[in-house]
Amino acid sequence: MKGYEKYIKDIQSGKILACTYVKQIVDRFEAFRNRDDVYFDSKCVDACIDFVKQMKHWVGPAAGKSFELLDWQQFMLACLLGLKWKKTGLRVCRETYIQLARKQGKSSIIAALALWHMIGDGEAAPFVACLASTREQSRLIYEMCHNYAKSIDPKGQYIKYYRNYMKMPVNNGEIKIFSSDASKLDGLNVSLGIVDEFAVQPDNQLYSKIKTSMGFRSQPLMVLITTPQGDLASPAFQVFQTSVEILSGVKQDDTFWPFIYTLDPDEQDQWDNEELWIKSNPSLGETVNLDFLRSECLAAKNDTSKQVAFKTLNAGIWCQSNTVWIDQTTVVSCMSQKIELEDFAGWPCVIGMDLGAVSDFTSISALWFRDNKYYFKTWCFLPENTLQTHQNKLLYQRFIDEGTMIATPGNCLDTNFVAAKIKEISEWCPVDKIYTDTWNARDIMITLGDMGFEVVPFSQSVGHFNSPTKSLERLIRDGQCVIDRSQCVLWQFGNVELRMDGNGNIKPDKSNYQKKIDSTISMISALGGYEEQGAVTDFDIFVL
Numbered sequence: 001m002k003g004y005e006k007y008i009k010d011i012q013s014g015k016i017l018a019c020t021y022v023k024q025i026v027d028r029f030e031a032f033r034n035r036d037d038v039y040f041d042s043k044c045v046d047a048c049i050d051f052v053k054q055m056k057h058w059v060g061p062a063a064g065k066s067f068e069l070l071d072w073q074q075f076m077l078a079c080l081l082g083l084k085w086k087k088t089g090l091r092v093c094r095e096t097y098i099q100l101a102r103k104q105g106k107s108s109i110i111a112a113l114a115l116w117h118m119i120g121d122g123e124a125a126p127f128v129a130c131l132a133s134t135r136e137q138s139r140l141i142y143e144m145c146h147n148y149a150k151s152i153d154p155k156g157q158y159i160k161y162y163r164n165y166m167k168m169p170v171n172n173g174e175i176k177i178f179s180s181d182a183s184k185l186d187g188l189n190v191s192l193g194i195v196d197e198f199a200v201q202p203d204n205q206l207y208s209k210i211k212t213s214m215g216f217r218s219q220p221l222m223v224l225i226t227t228p229q230g231d232l233a234s235p236a237f238q239v240f241q242t243s244v245e246i247l248s249g250v251k252q253d254d255t256f257w258p259f260i261y262t263l264d265p266d267e268q269d270q271w272d273n274e275e276l277w278i279k280s281n282p283s284l285g286e287t288v289n290l291d292f293l294r295s296e297c298l299a300a301k302n303d304t305s306k307q308v309a310f311k312t313l314n315a316g317i318w319c320q321s322n323t324v325w326i327d328q329t330t331v332v333s334c335m336s337q338k339i340e341l342e343d344f345a346g347w348p349c350v351i352g353m354d355l356g357a358v359s360d361f362t363s364i365s366a367l368w369f370r371d372n373k374y375y376f377k378t379w380c381f382l383p384e385n386t387l388q389t390h391q392n393k394l395l396y397q398r399f400i401d402e403g404t405m406i407a408t409p410g411n412c413l414d415t416n417f418v419a420a421k422i423k424e425i426s427e428w429c430p431v432d433k434i435y436t437d438t439w440n441a442r443d444i445m446i447t448l449g450d451m452g453f454e455v456v457p458f459s460q461s462v463g464h465f466n467s468p469t470k471s472l473e474r475l476i477r478d479g480q481c482v483i484d485r486s487q488c489v490l491w492q493f494g495n496v497e498l499r500m501d502g503n504g505n506i507k508p509d510k511s512n513y514q515k516k517i518d519s520t521i522s523m524i525s526a527l528g529g530y531e532e533q534g535a536v537t538d539f540d541i542f543v544l
Helices: 003-013 020-033 042-053 071-082 106-119 135-152 205-212 235-248 265-270 274-279 290-302 304-314 328-334 384-389 393-402 415-428 442-450 462-477 487-493 518-532
Strands: 038-040 083-085 095-099 127-131 165-168 173-178 192-196 221-226 256-260 349-354 362-370 373-383 405-408 431-436 455-457 481-483 498-500 506-508
Touching: 003 020, 003 071, 020 038, 020 071, 020 083, 020 235, 020 256, 042 071, 042 106, 071 083, 071 095, 071 256, 095 235, 106 127, 106 135, 106 165, 106 173, 106 192, 106 221, 127 135, 127 205, 135 165, 135 173, 192 205, 205 221, 221 235, 235 256, 265 274, 274 290, 290 304, 328 462, 328 481, 328 487, 349 415, 349 518, 362 415, 362 518, 373 384, 373 415, 373 487, 373 518, 384 393, 384 405, 393 405, 393 487, 405 415, 415 431, 415 442, 431 518, 442 455, 462 481, 462 498, 462 506, 462 518, 487 518, 506 518
Parallel strands: 095 221, 095 256, 127 173, 127 192, 192 221, 349 431, 373 405, 373 481, 431 455
Antiparallel strands: 038 083, 165 173, 349 362, 362 373, 498 506
16 A cells, blocks of 8 residues: 555544644545546656655665655655646645654655656756755755755766755756845746745745745745744744634635644643654654653753743644743634624724834724623834834734734824724724823824813823733633734734732833834723723823
8 A cells, every 4th residue: 555545544544643634634635636626646646756765865874775755744745746637737736834843854855845846747947946044954955955866866967066056957957945035036937945944934025035936837836844933923823823724624725735743732731741742743753753752851841941842843832932921822812803893883992002102113902892702903003114124124014914003104103093093993883981101192192182082091000000911811811802813913912021010010011122012001901991990090081
C-alpha cells in the first residue's frame, strides 16, 4: 500500500492519534478525490515520491541513505500535487499553510519541494523563491537544496551552483534563496514560493511580493510553513485562524490546503502529556525522539519561563508570553464575531475614550450590554504623518486596511474625526454617556458637549481603574463579553502589563511608549463608566 493511502487509513481508523485539523484535512482530501470535477493524479504524486527517494541524506545517522518520505509527508504531497481539475488538468491547490513543531524535517521538505519543482514538475522556466526569516536560515535552506541536488547530480552536469541560487539550464529553471528583504523580490516571475518560518514575519509585505509575482503562471503554488510563535497578532496567526475556518467549513476556498499539527484546543492545558505529542510531532521517533521532548518538557515544568517556548516549539500551540496581562489566546476566544453598528441599531451604548498626545494614538470603545453579555467595538486614530514615519507603519497600515484604525490628515490628531465617528455611532445607537480622562481632552470635550453628548470625566488613576480593570479581566476569562474581531485590539492586548500600587490596586501600565494599549484603556473606561452609572461618585458630570 502506498504511504499516503496508508496514512489516510491509519488516521481514519484511529491507529495514528491525530488532532481534529488533521482528521479534517484527510476527510477533505477524500471528498475532493470523489468529486465529479476533480481527479487524482497518482502518477504525478508517485513520480515526486520516487524523485525524492533518489536524493541522499548527508548528515546525521541517515547520512548516505535515501530520502524516504514518511507517510504523512507523502499524504501532504498527494494533496498539493495530486488533486487536479478535470476541465483543465491543473492543480487544485494554489496555496498551503503547514504548521509543525520543530525537528520535523521542515527544511528537508522545503528542499525536496523546491528541487522537484525545478527539475521534475514540468513547469516551463520554473522559478522557485525560498524566503527565509534570517540570513542564517537562508544559508541552511540553500545548503539543504545544494547537498540534495549534489546527491542526484554529483558531477554538476545539469545543475549549476552560485552563492545563493542554483540554475538548471536545460529548462531555464532556478531556485533562489532570499532573506527578509522585500526590495529584492521585485520583478520576479515565481512559480513556487516558499516562506519559511512564516510566524516570525512582522507583516504580509514579503508574502504579498511573492504572491503578486505569480500572476503569469498557470498553476503557481505558495507554501507557508512554520512553527507557532508567541505573537497572536502576527499575519501567520491570521492564516492559522483562516485555516481552521476553512477546515471546519465556515469559509470556502478550494485552492487553499492547510496542514495543522497541534494539540486540540481542549487539550492544550495538557501540553506535558507525552501521549499527545504525536499530534504536533508527526515525525516522532524519526526526526525527533521521545527522550528529547521529555527533557525539554521537564525543563519547562521546572522553569515556568520556558513553558511558552515548549508549548509553541514542541507542542505546536499558539500562545503568548507569561508576562502579559491576559494572553491573546484567551482574548481571541472572545472575538467570535465581527461587530457592526447595525447589529445594535436602536440599542443604547456608552463610549470610553483614551485621548493620546497630539501625534499619538487615540482610541474610542463603544460598549453595549445585551442578552447578559458585554459587547465591545473599538476604533483607533492616528495622524497620517506619524503613520508614515513610525517603525510600525506596516503593522498600522494593516489595521487601517481592516477598518479598525483611522488615519487623520496632518502631523497632529484631528479630533474632529473622533467626534465624527462618535456622531456616526449615535446615528445607529443612542450614546448614553462618553467617559474620558480629562488630560489633554478639554477641546474635544467641548466639541462633543456642543454636539449634545454628555461627557463624564473618568480618572485613569490606579485607584479608580482598579475595579474596571479586574472586571474586564473577569468578563474575558469567563467568556461573558464579545470583543469585535480586530487585529489592532488583539495586538494591543498583547502589549498590556499591569502596574500595582502599595494598596494592591492595579491598572494597565502605559509607561512603555512603544507598547500601545490605548484600545484596552478605552474599553476599561467604557466598562468603568457603565458600572458607575446610577451610583453616587465623587466625579461630576462635565456639563457644557
